[in-house]
Amino acid sequence: MALFALGGSLLGACGSGSAGTVPKAPAGDPELVLGQSVFADHCARCHGSSGRGGAGPRLAGEEIDVDVVRSGRRGMPAFGSKLDDQQLEAAAAYVAAVL
């Protein structure tokens, strides 16, 4: 199983988006831009590139419970050791505001 090859790619993501086909965050909002990249890299494969659900439930427009993301729940993997609080909050903000 492939490990997440994230490393420094968040900060190096300028321009040629690692973001794939997920909806674009407003460029002027650094938190949402970070959240877009976190979502694209870690969440879209299960929750769908628009957050409308897939292997995981629909998230689009929902208030995200960051504790579920941090600790995991049933089929939802724990991200607490992969993503820091800033990344988790950014992903939650992106899901609520952009998707």
Ligand code: HEC
């Ligand atoms: C391996 C597939 C997978 C990945 C990757 C994944 N999820 Fe999930 N997620 C799930 C599943 C399955 C559930 C349903 C868990 C349950 O039944 O309790 C879920 C549940 C959730 C929930 C709770 C939804 C609710 O209605 O209570 C949130 C919030 C969530 N995911 C956010 C995220 C975020 C943010 C990411 C990226 C950092 C992510 N998920 C990545 C599969 C995934």
